[in-house]
Amino acid sequence: xxxxxxxxxxxxxxxxxxxxxxxxxxxxxxxxxxxxxxxxxxxxxxxxxxxxxxxxxxxxxxxxxxxxxxxxxxxxxxxxxxxxxxxxxxxxxxxxxxxxxxxxxxxxxxxxxxxxxxxxxxxxxxxxxxxxxxxxxxxxxxxxxxxxxxxxxxxxxxxxxxxxxxxxxxxxxxxxxxxxxxxxxxxxxxxxxxxxxxxxxxxxxxxxxxxxxxxxxxxxxxxxxxxxxxxxxxxxxxxxxxxxxxxxxxxxxxxxxxxxxxxxxxxxxxxxxxxxxxxxxxxxxxxxxxxxxxxxxxxxxxxxxxxxxxxxxxxxxxxxxxxxxxxxxxxxxxxxxxxxxxxxxxxxxxxxxxxxxxxxxxxxxxxxxxxxxxxxxxxxxxxxxxxxxxxxxxxxxxxxxxxxxxxxxxxxxxxxxxxxxxxxxxxxxxxxxxxxxxxxxxxxxxxxxxxxxxxxxxxxxxxxxxxxxxxxxxxxxxxxxxxxxxxxxxxxxxxxxxxxxxxxxxxxxxxxxxxxxxxxxxxxxxxxxxxxxxxxxxxxxxxxxxxxxxxxxxxxxxxxxxxxxxxxxxxx
Numbered sequence: 408x409x410x411x412x413x414x415x416x417x418x419x420x421x422x423x424x425x426x427x428x429x430x431x432x433x434x435x436x437x438x439x440x441x442x443x444x445x446x447x448x449x450x451x452x453x454x455x456x457x458x459x460x461x462x463x464x465x466x467x468x469x470x471x472x473x474x475x476x477x478x479x480x481x482x483x484x485x486x487x488x489x490x491x492x493x494x495x496x497x498x499x500x501x502x503x504x505x506x507x508x509x510x511x512x513x514x515x516x517x518x519x520x521x522x523x524x525x526x527x528x529x530x531x532x533x534x535x536x537x538x539x540x541x542x543x544x545x546x547x548x549x550x551x552x553x554x555x556x557x558x559x560x561x562x563x564x565x566x567x568x569x570x571x572x573x574x575x576x577x578x579x580x581x582x583x584x585x586x587x588x589x590x591x592x593x594x595x596x597x598x599x600x601x602x603x604x605x606x607x608x609x610x611x612x613x614x615x616x617x618x619x620x621x622x623x624x625x626x627x628x629x630x631x632x633x634x635x636x637x638x639x640x641x642x643x644x645x646x647x648x649x650x651x652x653x654x655x656x657x658x659x660x661x662x663x664x665x666x667x668x669x670x671x672x673x674x675x676x677x678x679x680x681x682x683x684x685x686x687x688x689x690x691x692x693x694x695x696x697x698x699x700x701x702x703x704x705x706x707x708x709x710x711x712x713x714x715x716x717x718x719x720x721x722x723x724x725x726x727x728x729x730x731x732x733x734x735x736x737x738x739x740x741x742x743x744x745x746x747x748x749x750x751x752x753x754x755x756x757x758x759x760x761x762x763x764x765x766x767x768x769x770x771x772x773x774x775x776x777x778x779x780x781x782x783x784x785x786x787x788x789x790x791x792x793x794x795x796x797x798x799x800x801x802x803x804x805x806x807x808x809x810x811x812x813x814x815x816x817x818x819x820x821x822x823x824x825x826x827x828x829x830x831x832x833x834x835x836x837x838x839x840x841x842x843x844x845x846x847x848x849x850x851x852x853x854x855x856x857x858x859x860x861x862x863x864x865x866x867x868x869x870x871x872x873x874x875x876x877x878x879x880x881x882x883x884x885x886x887x888x889x890x891x892x893x894x895x896x897x898x899x900x901x902x903x904x905x906x907x908x909x910x911x912x913x914x915x916x917x918x919x920x921x922x923x924x925x926x927x928x929x930x931x932x933x934x935x936x937x938x939x940x941x942x943x944x945x946x947x948x949x950x951x952x953x954x955x956x957x958x959x960x961x962x963x964x965x966x967x968x969x970x971x972x973x974x975x976x977x978x979x
Contacts, residue, residue, distance in 0.1 A: 449479035453777055456815045458784055459793065459808045463800040474777055483772050490769040497765055501758040504751055508739070512752045515739045522730045525723060527556065529709075532720050534663050536597055538713050540590065542669055543599060546676045547587040548696055548704065550667035551601055554581075557664050582667035584704075586693050588658060588676050597663040602680065602689045605657045655683060656690035670704045671712065672696050779884075786883045791816065791876070802951055809947035812939045813842040817897070820872040822944070828956060830865060832963045836909040836937060837902040838865050839944075839963075843936050844898040856899055862906065866899045873897055900925075901933055908934060909966040934972050938964055 412421025427436055453470075461469040474480060506512055533539060543549075585603035592598075658680055674692040677685050696704060709715045709724070739745050788794045793804035793816075800808070803823060807815040821827065821842075827835050858866070877893040880886040886893060900922040907917050914927075921930055941964045948957035 449477065449482055451477045451479040451776075453780055453784060454811075454815070455784065455788065455793075456808055456811050458781070458788070459800055459804045459815075462794065462798060463805070463808060470781055471775065471778075474775055474781070477776075480776050483776050487769070487772050490765060490772055494762065494765045494769055497758060497762040501755060501762055504755040504758065506751045506755055507744075507748055509752070511737075511739055512748045515734070515737050515745075516749060516752055518730060518734050518737065522727065522734065525727050525730065529720075529723060529727065530556070530667060532715060532717075532723070533669065533709060533713070534666055536663065538709075538715055539663060539666065539669065540597060542707060542713065543587050543590045543666075544673065545588055546673040548670040548672045548674065548693055549585055549587055549599075549601065550582040550670075551585050551603060551661055552582045552665045552667045555662060555665045584693050584697055585659075586674060586676055586689050588680060588689075590663075598660050599663060599666060600658055600660050602656050602676070602686055602693070603659055604690060605655075605659060656686040658686070669707045670696075671707050672704060783883045783885045787816075787879050787885055790879050790883070791820075793819075805950060806947045809943050809950065810940070812936055812943060813839070814873075814876075814897070816876045817869070817872050818842050818940070818944070820876060821869065822947075822956075824868070824872065826865070826868050826872075827944075827959065832959060832966055833906045833909040834861055834865055835959065835963050836941070836967055837862055837906040838869060839937050839940050840901040840905040840933065841866055841869050841897050841899050843940055844901050844933065858899060858903055859906075862899065862902045866902065869897055870894045901930075904930065905934060905937060905967075908972075909963065911966070914971055931972050934967060938967050938973075941967065 412423050413419070414421075425436075425439060451474075453474075458470055461473060583603060585601035587599060587601055589600035590597055591600075674689070674696065676689050680686055680689070707713055709720070734740055739748070742748075785794070785798075788804065789796065791803070792801055793807055794800055803819055806822060807819040810818050821838065826838065830838065873894045873896075874890060877886060877890040880893070881890055888896075904917050904920050904922075907920065908914070918927060918930065941960050945957050945960040945964065948954075948960060
């Protein structure tokens, strides 16, 4: 709450004043006074300039010594007893779960999971615009995935799941029935308007945009036990029972990839769906279709109806039919205690997975942290000629040692490519701005950013250098994002602004071309950081003996370091 009170080394105790009144909740006040401090966790990371400096000054083994002396290594070593205990607990829990007919259950579950994945692949065929769009007429009954399978697969991959697990997660998404009322094209994607049972939606008849239904609504299954009261225009009320409709239907918009299956059944859907009565009638008709086909609503035949005549699809269909036949012949198929056995098997499999993860964490903790990262980064430096085969730092490495406020490798590549020698000082400042303004993997393709021809050409050279570095980092397993995302992480939004500032334009005029939503303080911080990088580049050129380029960076500094941006106080 207070950090520390009193003067360091002088006072035995200090005073803290808390401004509270009767409106403050007592529990909050107690937490402020007696709450525990946040845990201190190390954020130690390896950087290329750090590795190069340690290698140049102390030798190759100094990096490992630094890692072993780090606070993060200390925290990791301290967790080893807990991890050993955790591994033992998970092993005991796993061994305590006894699965009857374990081998048969495992065989059956593997068949089921494989079949689920293959059906997910078939969904991709059936949802292809060339095959599906012509059948998405008004009134078509369709099954809609509660979550977008594409997003589920991406999230599973991001969480560390392998390809098979990600596919299984995407294929296992739950779905509910609805009725198509419209479809439209949005760029390269088709969007489908569907009447569905959803809860907590927005205004009547509105069409929320695409995305996961679960994040916007509570999708209710057909058998949900609830009632909805309707107020008619004439003033009387009417109660719709669960047999008719569950919660209030809404018109929701989903991407084509979220359509699970197409039925061969079409119902009447009115053009006007603003009123609740019209949507209720549509949903009641969908419920009636599901009721009349207890063994399953008939689906469109891929061969006879949709006329999908492709060898890969036929092979997929044949494989699915074969696995379904194997499942039907399996000894456990139809067994009354199958669900219980599968549940026990799933529990044991989950515990086994957790035990493997805990053992892997224990193995990592018992070794040196960042050991693999260090090896991979050394390989990148050798491939880009920052060090030689013996680990001796080359000229490029000596330059990269000095760059700590921007990406050291990309900046050094631009220096040795001669970009800064070719460009005038104002464009050099703009290039440095693109090197300092970094974002994460969420950076989008910078196509719509307005820039002069000179800035665009300079920025393309930055991207080329980033591509070279990113390719080597990816091959050496040092890049956890795509090469394109790495290239896009160097942002050009500040190039025009900083170029104008370097030309002597007033600050208030520069702010007129600032990116939307950027405050004056952010611009000041960005320009100050550019000055810091220019100072580091000047020092690097002095070290390697390039006096001409050192003078140029000093000139760039003089152009940038002026006026209110570098005032001692912004209140002056």
